[in-house]
Amino acid sequence: ALVGAVAAAPPGPRDWTAAPAAGRPYAYLEGPAGSVLQDTLSLTNPGARPLTVRLSGQGAPVSFAARTVTVPARTRADVPFAVTVTADTPPGELRGTVRATAPDREVRVDLRLRVSGPRLAALTVEGVHVDTTTGTLRYTLVNRGTTVLAPHLAVHAEGVLGTVLDRPDRPLPLTLRPGERATRTEPWPDPPALDSVTVRLTVGAPGAAPATARAEASFASSPALTGAAGLLLAAAGGGGYAVRAVRRRGKSRTQRTSAGATP
Structure with missing residues (x-):
């Protein structure tokens, strides 16, 4: 939307301005996750010739009613823009920038966004x-x-x-x-x-x-299974020898007892 605002004097072309509407020092938006928040950027051209400005956003998902705006001489153009807050945006403060670029220079407008909602860490x-x-x-x-x-x-x-x-x-x-x-x-x-x-x-x-x-x-x-199996086999072999030795010793005692009992 274009709103006529005649300047008091014809300054040079580099004196054009970009600022949030209503003379605010920065754009401030607040809302919950999953919402679309809207504001307006005012472009003022005090010069004697039309001014073409390209608009873009940085650090935040900003969309404009028009990406390129031609502002007539001695006129202000109010350009609506919107910031989309995705559903997974956590509550808290976010910062961004709205950039207005013309052939002679670039003007940056601070964008501050507050996402409302409970803060839960899980x-x-x-x-x-x-x-x-x-x-x-x-x-x-x-x-x-x-x-x-x-x-x-x-x-x-x-x-x-x-x-x-x-x-x-x-x-x-x-x-x-x-x-x-x-x-x-x-x-x-x-x-x-x-x-x-x-x-x-x-x-x-x-x-x-x-x-x-x-x-x-x-x-x-x-390797561990092989080592464990070897230990088990060794233990089993040693036990068998002990049993055989006990049996042999037992047999010898039996034979000696039988021999002593013979008249």
Whole structure:
């Protein structure tokens, strides 16, 4: 929409302005996730010739009633624009920029967006799996809250004879937006060769309660099985020799007793 506004004097072409309507220092929009918020940008051309301005947004999904606007001389053009707040946008403050560009210069207008709604930090760990060939742990993190999360992870594993893996809590190199999930792997280069273990993964994030998931795994490598079988055979062989020796000693005592009883 064009609104006539005659300037008091004919300044040069570089004196055109771009600003939020009603003389505000910046554009401020507020609303819940999933909404479309609207505002108006005022382009003022105090010069003696028409001015063509290209409009664009940065840092926020901005759409304009017209991307290119020609403002007549000594006239103000009010251009509506809208910011789409996606459904997964977390509550909080966001910043962006509306840019108005002409051949002689560019004017930037600050855009401040406040997304309303409750702030909930909730993180889960799911689908824990242990690759018994390599020991690699595979798991999926899910952001089930309304805020961006920076997860951290602790890993613990117990075997038949006690702890076989214990990694303290540490931050992970990722962030998760609301509703976002990420599947990751955790290396375990020296898993047990022969053991039955329970692996426990505990995840957390600032403001979120810790979440835990477990997985069971049985490790049985071929060298370990061969060694175990050899030990069993050795034990079995030694026991048989002892039984035979006892039997031979028993037989000798029987023969001596029988010989002494003979008149």
